[in-house]
Amino acid sequence: MKNRVLFLVLCVLLNIGIALGQSKEDSVNSEAVSKAWNLRAVSDFELAQGGKATYYKDKRNGALAVNAADKSQRDVFASAEITFEGKSGFYKPFLRTMTENDGESVYKISVNGNEIRTITNPKTKAPFERVTHDLDVIMLNTNDIVEIQSKAVTNGEIPENDGTAWSRGRWTGLDLIPKELLSNKKEFLQALLKDVVPFEENEGLLEVEAEDFHHKSNNGSPRDWYVRSKTSIVPIKDVILEDHADSASGEAYLEALPDTRVTHDDTLVKNENFFGVPGTGGTVSYKVKIQNPGTYYVWVRAYSTGSEDNGLHVGLDGEWPESGARMQWCKGKNSWTWSSAQRTKEKHCGIPQKITLNIKEKGIHYITFSMREDGFEFDKFILSKAADFRPE
Structure with a gap:
């Protein structure tokens, strides 16, 4: 009996404290706001x-x-x-x-x-x-x-x-x-892209143009993804950009801009022109429908002109697995080149076919790419279940 009385007294005191000390924002956030x-x-x-x-x-x-x-x-x-x-x-x-x-x-x-x-x-x-x-x-x-x-x-x-x-x-x-919902990236994308028609995987293969993203964000960083094409205009003053749209698939691609770290001698500024942690730089997301779950190899077609514009991260459903971190290009400079290599401490140019995503269930999922280095040029990506698959 004494324990019950003590419990009731504590509840009353707790409610009084909440009523006296709760701010308007706290009160609002206590409501279940679940609908987008x-x-x-x-x-x-x-x-x-x-x-x-x-x-x-x-x-x-x-x-x-x-x-x-x-x-x-x-x-x-x-x-x-x-x-x-x-x-x-x-x-x-x-x-x-x-x-x-x-x-x-x-x-x-x-x-x-x-x-x-x-x-x-x-x-x-x-x-x-x-x-x-x-x-x-x-x-x-x-x-x-x-x-x-x-x-x-x-x-x-x-x-x-x-x-x-x-x-x-x-x-x-x-x-x-x-x-x-913003704190849970999957729920956020589910809410935002509720009415968007997904890209559909077929027989273990999915191919998507980078510029056909469903959602783009600078993620609170000073860098963003810009569509580059014959008709697009990048709103960055006093910067001369090379245009590689003629040779890009669909004559359009994405570029992480502005680009201030072109060579190794240029100053590296974390979370400004270099994003070592996946998901911290600007992002582009794609809603996809998977019929055949399993491990998918991620291939990206990119254009690299220097030593500091050749890195990217990929995530799944708001998560950033180690298997999707530090996608790397070393070969194929000054041309559109496919890669699925992962940079490691031992091999800076990356281990081939190491970038993968484990999609465990069929249905709707969200593929998100985030910047690793500014200046990165992103043309398209492919998901393939076949370990021996190589893009043409």
């Missing part, structure tokens, strides 16, 4: 009427857009909003937009009328490239009003009629990922 919200611009958002500009539904691209052919709608914001129906908590937003070669559209994200972020689309030579903007974590309460605005702009570079062509501020959706 993948919101589509065309179907989930309500179009605001009566403003200077009004969205129309570009159903072909699955986007909301501004009719820039109407001069009164140019350079003014259109608006769409949604009442947030999720649980109160902290969420990380990802705004999905479309680039246009006639202007770099501007976007605003607001909550209850308070602007939280302004974004400008990157410059491009090719229209309708899909971009995901990774935003900072925000607080959302049930019934908050989330508003997305964008406007048509012109860069003055493409003649049209009596002036120049204008972009239309296209955007396709907004993803809201609960903060607690």
Whole structure:
């Protein structure tokens, strides 16, 4: 009896302490916020009427857009909003937009009328490239009003009629990922890529172009993956980059930039131009469907021009096994070269066919590559169950 009374007293005291000392953030995080919200611009958002500009539904691209052919709608914001129906908590937003070669559209994200972020689309030579903007974590309460605005702009570079062509501020959706899912990378990718069609393995073989990633992040580092092609523009000033798109598969590839460590004499700065720990540098992820589980050999096609741009890591489902660390290239400089070699302390140029991933169950999985060295050029990858497989 005494023990029971003591237990009840302790519970009361504990609850009083929580009530007195718990912060608002602690209180919010105590709720089970488990659902990710993948919101589509065309179907989930309500179009605001009566403003200077009004969205129309570009159903072909699955986007909301501004009719820039109407001069009164140019350079003014259109608006769409949604009442947030999720649980109160902290969420990380990802705004999905479309680039246009006639202007770099501007976007605003607001909550209850308070602007939280302004974004400008990157410059491009090719229209309708899909971009995901990774935003900072925000607080959302049930019934908050989330508003997305964008406007048509012109860069003055493409003649049209009596002036120049204008972009239309296209955007396709907004993803809201609960903060607690961010700590578990597999759950995070599951939530973010819920509606994405996976690449499918067939008879123990899967081949994917690097630039066809499903998610990209600088992972909080000062380096990022950039698509390189005949039409892409890398937004890094005062840097001259060699272009290897002509010889790349699909005439496009990814490059880890900016590249400040080209030779061994250049300063190595950990977690800036060199990422020795897998998963700490910029990442690209791919949703895949595996029918034949087992051990897969990972092959990557890369272009290496120097001694310090030839390393990469690969992981599976948010984990970074030792078998996927320190993929290495030494041979085949200045050309696209396949490798599945792993760098070791004894063999810096790597042991061939040592990079593997053990996929234990059939179904959906997530393959993620992370930077090891900046300047790395990544064309495509292959997963093969055959130990004697060699890419052509």
